[in-house]
Amino acid sequence: MGAECKCNCEQDKSLDALFAQNKGNPNGLIVVMAAIQESQGYLPKDYLVKTAEELGVPLSDVYGVATFYAAFSLRPRGRHSVNLCLGTACYVKGAPEVQAMLEKEMGIKAGNTTEDRRFSLDLVRCLGACGIAPVLTVNGEVYPRMSSDKVSEIIAKYE
Numbered sequence: 001m002g003a004e005c006k007c008n009c010e011q012d013k014s015l016d017a018l019f020a021q022n023k024g025n026p027n028g029l030i031v032v033m034a035a036i037q038e039s040q041g042y043l044p045k046d047y048l049v050k051t052a053e054e055l056g057v058p059l060s061d062v063y064g065v066a067t068f069y070a071a072f073s074l075r076p077r078g079r080h081s082v083n084l085c086l087g088t089a090c091y092v093k094g095a096p097e098v099q100a101m102l103e104k105e106m107g108i109k110a111g112n113t114t115e116d117r118r119f120s121l122d123l124v125r126c127l128g129a130c131g132i133a134p135v136l137t138v139n140g141e142v143y144p145r146m147s148s149d150k151v152s153e154i155i156a157k158y159e
């Protein structure tokens with residue numbers, strides 16, 4: 001972080017300012033964690049330890065918040081968030097074949113992030129759009145009636 005950051009980047013300076021503003025203030029926890037998530041793309045362990053120390057919140061509480069909210073991630077995330085629905089309707093209409101092709105094209109298993117941090121691939125339960133199953137989303141953009149032969153073309157759109 002600030003003192004440890006070799007590049008002296010603006011992002012870490014703004015985080016340091018946020019830590020200073022919220023020193024000893026447990027009510028600032030979500031705001032600080034959201035800022036870390038945004039600047040780092042996830043919640044690195046050393047940042048969570050610093051958050052606990054600076055705000056005076058038990059580290060277990062910080063982890064509790066980190067794991068409770070879907071917006072927070074304890075692992076590095078890809079630039080593009082790919083979610084494939086594996087709910088019943090999507091499953092019976094071929095989502096497993098789409099999953100297999102996504103995993104092959106990305107070179108990862110679902111639940112992981114590519115080494116170049118380009119994609120995170122996650123499986124989700126019913127997105128409430130069963131009429132257009134199987135459903136894939138990329139950064140929230142919906143791809144209806146997915147099939148494995150559409151996978152290459154779709155992921156090529158996201159650099």
Ligand code: FES
Pocket residue numbers: 085086087088089090091125126127128129130131133134135
């Ligand atoms: S099961 Fe996939 S959208 Fe409902």
